Amino acid sequence: MPVSTPAPARIPDALAGLDVLRRQDPEIAEVVLGETARQADCLQLIAAENFTSPAVLAALGSPLANKYAEGYPGARHHGGCELVDAAERIAIDRATALFGADHANVQPHSGSSAVLAAYAALLRPGDTVLAMGLAFGGHLTHGSPANFSGRWFTFVPYGVDAESGLLDYEHILRLAREHRPKAVVCGSISYPRHPDYAVFREIADEVGAYLIADAAHPMGLIAGGAAPSPVPHADVVCATTHKVLRGPRGGMILCGSHLAERIDRAVFPFTQGGAQMHTIAAKAVAFGEAATARFAGYAHQVVANARVLAEGLEAEGFAVTTGGTDTHLITADPAPLGVDGRTARGRLAAAGMVLDTCALPYGDGRGIRLGTAAVTTQGMGPAEMARIAVLFGTALGTGSDDIHRVREEVRDLARRFPPY
Ligand SMILES: Cc1ncc(COP(=O)(O)O)c(C=O)c1O
Numbered sequence: 001m002p003v004s005t006p007a008p009a010r011i012p013d014a015l016a017g018l019d020v021l022r023r024q025d026p027e028i029a030e031v032v033l034g035e036t037a038r039q040a041d042c043l044q045l046i047a048a049e050n051f052t053s054p055a056v057l058a059a060l061g062s063p064l065a066n067k068y069a070e071g072y073p074g075a076r077h078h079g080g081c082e083l084v085d086a087a088e089r090i091a092i093d094r095a096t097a098l099f100g101a102d103h104a105n106v107q108p109h110s111g112s113s114a115v116l117a118a119y120a121a122l123l124r125p126g127d128t129v130l131a132m133g134l135a136f137g138g139h140l141t142h143g144s145p146a147n148f149s150g151r152w153f154t155f156v157p158y159g160v161d162a163e164s165g166l167l168d169y170e171h172i173l174r175l176a177r178e179h180r181p182k183a184v185v186c187g188s189i190s191y192p193r194h195p196d197y198a199v200f201r202e203i204a205d206e207v208g209a210y211l212i213a214d215a216a217h218p219m220g221l222i223a224g225g226a227a228p229s230p231v232p233h234a235d236v237v238c239a240t241t242h243k244v245l246r247g248p249r250g251g252m253i254l255c256g257s258h259l260a261e262r263i264d265r266a267v268f269p270f271t272q273g274g275a276q277m278h279t280i281a282a283k284a285v286a287f288g289e290a291a292t293a294r295f296a297g298y299a300h301q302v303v304a305n306a307r308v309l310a311e312g313l314e315a316e317g318f319a320v321t322t323g324g325t326d327t328h329l330i331t332a333d334p335a336p337l338g339v340d341g342r343t344a345r346g347r348l349a350a351a352g353m354v355l356d357t358c359a360l361p362y363g364d365g366r367g368i369r370l371g372t373a374a375v376t377t378q379g380m381g382p383a384e385m386a387r388i389a390v391l392f393g394t395a396l397g398t399g400s401d402d403i404h405r406v407r408e409e410v411r412d413l414a415r416r417f418p419p420y
Pocket residue numbers: 048109110111112113115139141187188189214215216217240250251
């Protein structure tokens with residue numbers, strides 16, 4: 001049963017702007033403040049989520065939301081864009097400096113929009129693309145029949161080694177030689193290790209394919225120097241700006257200068273209309289934050305926390321995929337505890353610990369996927385991670401009275417580390 005939390009009487013100082021909403025529209029204020037309270041009252045362990053800073057939220061809630069700005073800085077279809085042009089130039093400059101890229105497009109509305117634009121720039125309908133299969137952790141945009149990608153391109157899926165759960169590069173090379181794809185995609189929603197981008201580059205080169213890195217998940221770790229970067233190896237890097245990167249919900253694309261014009265035209269006007277200038281300003285704020293030594297410390301702590309949590313889950317009896325993690329995310333099969341992923345997610349949610357289910361490579365049923373980005377932003381460290389692992393074991397191993405007890409402890413823990 002999911003946890004719902006009533007709106008708090010007091011609004012945190014960092015979110016003072018919500019006072020206006022409470023006075024003007026109590027109905028929506030109840031939802032927004034209730035959600036704010038839920039986020040602060042539970043453990044947010046969804047691997048793709050985080051808490052943005054008050055400065056990011058301020059840019060998102062600013063009058064830049066009023067501005068129409070089709071086109072690019074200095075070449076807009078609307079008047080009055082001088083100041084939002086400045087915001088976009090700052091975002092681009094900060095992104096290229098942060099990731100060491102020649103060119104950045106900061107307009108994609110989401111990670112999926114970024115991938116759509118990358119395909120639009122490099123491929124023709126019907127082309128063959130080699131990407132991680134959805135059953136192994138590929139994203140919907142990596143060839144799902146329910147997504148534009150699976151409808152418009154011919155995807156050849158690769159998986160992971162059945163024993164180790166790791167990418168099998170020999171197998172990927174064999175598939176590339178057999179199918180001669182126009183593009184190879186690396187990146188996943190649930191692979192807890194780093195892809196070897198140099199090896200992917202060699203595979204793509206051998207068959208004359210583009211290499212597209214979909215780094216939506218690790219982009220914040222890359223920014224903080226806690227994960228290897230695909231930028232020197234991939235033709236195009238797609239990413240989200242939320243997740244570990246801790247920016248607003250949105251996407252971006254990095255590429256070499258030889259592809260800059262194709263990427264820009266694929267975003268606007270081919271797949272998108274007006275840029276969302278409030279979000280672009282918020283992306284700039286997040287890139288600025290991510291360039292600090294403090295953020296680098298955060299990114300390394302995210303990984304250290306995930307390792308402690310993975311070890312703790314193994315000690316509690318979970319079968320942790322690949323035996324651990326190098327990133328912010330962990331996938332695990334709770335079957336040894338006598339429950340499947342869906343049941344586990346429900347019981348953990350009732351105890352105030354919120355996470356996702358995920359496909360299990362070669363497993364029966366579904367596993368759980370969780371990450372440490374949000375709890376690390378709250379300031380939690382290894383001691384809290386070790387305790388959370390024990391609380392997982394207790395919540396899944398016992399009856400409803402104990403769930404109630406775990407819920408109380410989770411609430412106390414979360415309240416000791418307020419996100420705002
Ligand atoms: C690898 C990967 N690609 C693309 C996306 C899509 O991002 P969005 O949900 O912003 O469209 C995600 C989101 O989780 C992802 O993990």
